[in-house]
Amino acid sequence: MYLKMGRKILKQLFVIFLFFLLPSTTNSQTKSWEQILINEAKRKDGHYFVSLNKISEVLNLNTYYSNKARKVLLYIGDDKITVTAFSPFIVADQTVIQLPIETRYRDGDIFVPIHFFLPILKSYMDTNDNFSDANDLKFLTHRANILGIRSEKKANGTLIRILTTQAFDKSNISTRYSRRWFYVDILYGKINKENITIKNKSDLIREIVPIQLEQMVQLSFRLKKDISSSNIEVTLQPNEIWIAIPESQPSPDLIKKLKTDKEKWRIDKIVIDPGHGGRDPGAIGPHGTREKDVVLAICKKLKRLIEKNLDIEVIMTRESDVFVPLKERTQLANKKGGKLFISVHANSNRSSRVGGVTTYFLGPARSEEALEVAQRENAVIQYEADTGAYSKLGDEAFILAAMAQNDYMRESQDLAAMIQREFKNQLKIKNRGVKQAGYYVLVGASMPNVLIETAFISNKKEEKLLRSSRFQQKVAEAIFKSIKKFKQKYEWDL
Ligand SMILES: [Zn+2]
Numbered sequence: 001m002y003l004k005m006g007r008k009i010l011k012q013l014f015v016i017f018l019f020f021l022l023p024s025t026t027n028s029q030t031k032s033w034e035q036i037l038i039n040e041a042k043r044k045d046g047h048y049f050v051s052l053n054k055i056s057e058v059l060n061l062n063t064y065y066s067n068k069a070r071k072v073l074l075y076i077g078d079d080k081i082t083v084t085a086f087s088p089f090i091v092a093d094q095t096v097i098q099l100p101i102e103t104r105y106r107d108g109d110i111f112v113p114i115h116f117f118l119p120i121l122k123s124y125m126d127t128n129d130n131f132s133d134a135n136d137l138k139f140l141t142h143r144a145n146i147l148g149i150r151s152e153k154k155a156n157g158t159l160i161r162i163l164t165t166q167a168f169d170k171s172n173i174s175t176r177y178s179r180r181w182f183y184v185d186i187l188y189g190k191i192n193k194e195n196i197t198i199k200n201k202s203d204l205i206r207e208i209v210p211i212q213l214e215q216m217v218q219l220s221f222r223l224k225k226d227i228s229s230s231n232i233e234v235t236l237q238p239n240e241i242w243i244a245i246p247e248s249q250p251s252p253d254l255i256k257k258l259k260t261d262k263e264k265w266r267i268d269k270i271v272i273d274p275g276h277g278g279r280d281p282g283a284i285g286p287h288g289t290r291e292k293d294v295v296l297a298i299c300k301k302l303k304r305l306i307e308k309n310l311d312i313e314v315i316m317t318r319e320s321d322v323f324v325p326l327k328e329r330t331q332l333a334n335k336k337g338g339k340l341f342i343s344v345h346a347n348s349n350r351s352s353r354v355g356g357v358t359t360y361f362l363g364p365a366r367s368e369e370a371l372e373v374a375q376r377e378n379a380v381i382q383y384e385a386d387t388g389a390y391s392k393l394g395d396e397a398f399i400l401a402a403m404a405q406n407d408y409m410r411e412s413q414d415l416a417a418m419i420q421r422e423f424k425n426q427l428k429i430k431n432r433g434v435k436q437a438g439y440y441v442l443v444g445a446s447m448p449n450v451l452i453e454t455a456f457i458s459n460k461k462e463e464k465l466l467r468s469s470r471f472q473q474k475v476a477e478a479i480f481k482s483i484k485k486f487k488q489k490y491e492w493d494l
Pocket of ligand 1: 275
C-alpha cells in the first residue's frame with residue numbers, strides 16, 4: 001500500500017516535473033544556441049562573424065566542405081544551405097539570398113556575418129525541429145521604417161530627404177553613382193511600396209525608384225545630368241536622412257570621358273540571336289514544329305523591320321539553319337560592339353495547356369518555373385563539341401556572372417518590361433511577365449540583354465500560331481516597337 005502510494009505520488013510528481021521542465025528547456029535551448037553563436041562571433045570591420053565550423057558544432061549539423069571551391073554545405077534535416085567564401089550569396093534550396101556583406105575565409109573555414117545569417121538559420125531550424133520563437137525573422141518582417149522620399153532644389157545643389165520612423169546608423173547607409181543612376185542603400189530599411197510617398201521637386205532627378213531587397217532598401221535616382229560623386233554628404237536628422245548633392249562643374253577631363261561614354265551608349269548596333277539551329281532543334285511541338293525554325297523566321301522579320309525603320313545595324317548570330325555554340329553567340333555580340341542582345345526562343349512545358357509569352361533577363365532564378373525553363377534552354381550544351389567550357393558554371397557562377405554585369409541588369413530589366421508591355425498590347429496570348437533566370441547564352445554579354453520565350457510550342461494552339469507568318473510578324477513588330485522606345489528613352493539624355 002505504502003509502496004503503491006509512493007509510486008503514484010512519484011508518478012504525479014514526475015508529470016508535474018515534466019510539465020514545468022519541458023517548455024522551459026526547449027525555450028532555453030532556443031535561446032542558448034543563438035546566444036552561444038552570438039557570443040562566439042568575432043568583430044571585424046564593424047560586423048560580427050562566426051565560422052561555419054562553429055555553427056555546425058553548436059547545432060550538430062552535417063556539413064560538406066569543398067576546400068577547392070571554398071564552399072560549405074550545411075545540412076539541416078532535408079534542407080541544404082550553400083555558403084561560398086568571399087561571396088554575399090547564400091543558396092538555400094534553390095533560393096538565392098543576398099547578405100548585405102560578403103562572407104570571410106580563413107584557414108579552410110568560412111565566416112558568416114552572424115546577425116544576417118542567424119535569421120536564415122533560424123527559419124530552417126524552426127521548420128525542421130520544434131524550436132520555435134515568436135521573434136522569428138524579426139527584421140525580415142518588421143514594419144516599414146522608411147515612409148517617404150523628398151527631393152528639393154537648393155541654392156548650392158540638391159537635397160534628398162528620406163523620411164524614417166527610426167534612427168539609422170550612418171554606417172548602414174551607403175551611396176554610389178553609376179551612369180546617371182544615383183543609388184542610396186539603407187541596411188535594415190523597409191518600405192511599403194503602396195504607402196511610400198515620393199515628391200520630386202529637384203531639377204536634377206528625373207525619376208525615383210525605391211526597391212525592397214532582402215535586408216535593405218535600395219533607392220535609385222535616375223538623373224538628368226552627371227554628378228561628381230566625391231562631394232556627396234550624408235547627415236542624420238531626427239527621423240530623416242539627408243543626402244546633399246552639391247552643384248559641381250565637371251572638369252574638362254570628366255567632360256571628355258563622358259562624351260566618349262555617350263558615344264558608347266548610342267544604340268546603333270543590335271545583335272539578334274535566333275535560338276538553337278543545326279543539330280540542335282530546340283523544343284519540338286506536338287505537330288513536329290521545331291523551335292529553331294520558327295524563331296529564325298521571327299528574327300528575320302525583326303531584322304527587316306529594324307533595318308527599314310531605324311538607324312540601327314543588325315547582326316544575326318545565325319542567318320540559316322546552322323549550329324552555333326552558346327558562348328560564340330555573346331562573343332560575337334561583344335566583338336561586334338552590339339548595344340543590345342536579344343535572344344529569341346519558343347517555350348515548352350510538360351503540360352500542353354500551359355501557354356503565353358515571357359521575357360527573361362539574366363539573374364539568379366527566383367521561381368521554380370524560371371529555373372526549369374533556363375535548365376531546358378541550357379541543355380543545348382550537350383550538342384556542343386567542347387562541353388568542358390561550361391562545366392565550371394554552377395549556380396553560383398551564374399550569380400557572379402550576373403553580378404559582374406550588374407551595370408546592364410537595370411537596362412536589361414527595363415528592356416524586358418518594355419517588350420512584355422508591347423506583347424500585351426499586340427498579342428492575344430497570356431502575358432507571363434518579366435522573369436529572371438540564369439541563361440548560359442546571356443552570361444558574358446557586355447550589353448543589356450534579354451531572352452524572349454515567344455509562346456509555348458508544346459501548346460497546340462500556340463504551336464499553330466508560331467507557324468503562322470502573321471503571328472511571327474506580330475511578335476517581330478512588338479519587339480521592334482519596344483527597341484524603338486528603349487532607344488528613345490536611353491538616348492534622351494545624350
Ligand atoms: Zn530555346
